[in-house]
Amino acid sequence: AAEIRQLIIEKDAAVGGHLGPDLGIVELTIAYHYVFSAPTDKIVWDVSHQTYPHKMLTGRAYAWLDPEAYDKVTPYTNPDESPYDYYAIGHTSTSVSLATGMAKARDLLGGSEKIMAVIGDGSLTGGMAYEGLNNAAMEKGNLVIVVNDNQWSIDKNVGGLTTALAKLRASQGQDPENPFKAFGFDYRYVADGNDLESMIKAFQEIRDVDHPLVLHVNTLKGKGYEPAIRDEEGHHWVRPFNLTDDSPKAAPAAGPSAAQVAVNTVAEAI
Numbered sequence: 302a303a304e305i306r307q308l309i310i311e312k313d314a315a316v317g318g319h320l321g322p323d324l325g326i327v328e329l330t331i332a333y334h335y336v337f338s339a340p341t342d343k344i345v346w347d348v349s350h351q352t353y354p355h356k357m358l359t360g361r362a363y364a365w366l367d368p369e370a371y372d373k374v375t376p377y378t379n380p381d382e383s384p385y386d387y388y389a390i391g392h393t394s395t396s397v398s399l400a401t402g403m404a405k406a407r408d409l410l411g412g413s414e415k416i417m418a419v420i421g422d423g424s425l426t427g428g429m430a431y432e433g434l435n436n437a438a439m440e441k442g443n444l445v446i447v448v449n450d451n452q453w454s455i456d457k458n459v460g461g462l463t464t465a466l467a468k469l470r471a472s473q474g475q476d477p478e479n480p481f482k483a484f485g486f487d488y489r490y491v492a493d494g495n496d497l498e499s500m501i502k503a504f505q506e507i508r509d510v511d512h513p514l515v516l517h518v519n520t521l522k523g524k525g526y527e528p529a530i531r532d533e534e535g536h537h538w539v540r541p542f543n544l545t546d547d548s549p550k551a552a553p554a555a556g557p558s559a560a561q562v563a564v565n566t567v568a569e570a571i
């Protein structure tokens with residue numbers, strides 16, 4: 302885990318990329334590949350901006366180890382790149398629907414592979430996630446939805462679901478107002494998703510479930526890099542930075558941002 306973190310930080314410092322999401326998911330990823338048999342067992346990463354550890358563990362570490370190869374591997378899951386990736390993604394909130402379809406296909410073909418979706422608490426607030434949950438809850442065979450709850454979307458996560466997740470964290474998963482159970486899911490909670498032993502145990506316990514289950518995992522976005530924990534939003538995605546003091550390598554571009562231009566244009570039009 303420490304080696305993977307070091308490589309994520311070094312490459313991001315050199316060329317930029319997603320930082321906090323990948324640092325937070327390291328143990329979960331190692332545990333997944335330890336317990337499950339990918340690529341027969343299938344995992345769908347929501348957005349897939351948190352797949353640097355997955356890529357390193359599935360034959361693509363060279364694109365982090367060798368600066369000459371930094372651009373040889375793409376930053377999101379990519380089926381053209383590896384049999385361990387099943388979709389080219391980038392949008393939030395699609396993983397539950399995609400995994401539910403894979404579970405259905407497995408059932409129709411009489412297969413036995415395990416299907417998992419990993420979705421962040423931010424992406425879980427997107428509308429399509431609810432369509433996915435609505436259908437996933439009716440699945441008759443194995444289907445696990447991992448909710449990677451690091452309490453952050455790009456900015457701090459907000460809304461009713463965020464409140465429900467906070468109650469579940471505060472009660473170690475015991476709060477009776479459990480939205481996942483209300484849908485009909487079996488539910489388990491992992492208090493420290495950055496503890497490798499806990500994650501391996503949790504995955505071993507649910508590996509062979511024969512019904513839909515939500516595994517709610519509490520993780521720390523930015524784990525292992527202090528500036529990313531102090532300023533989560535600023536380290537969701539980073540431009541190249543100096544390893545000595547986290548300062549940006551280049552000054553931000555002069556002039557207004559694209560968002561500011563859009564706001565000004567709309568403001569002028571109304």
Ligand SMILES: Cc1ncc(C[n+]2csc(CCOP(=O)(O)OP(=O)(O)O)c2C)c(N)n1
Pocket residue numbers: 321322348350351391392393420421422423424425449451453454455522537
């Ligand atoms: C449809 C859509 N809306 C917005 C975005 C921008 N976006 C990228 S990641 C993300 C949220 C990430 O939060 P979470 O799912 O909790 O994952 P984390 O990065 O915290 O691990 C957002 C809003 C997107 N990729 N797709």
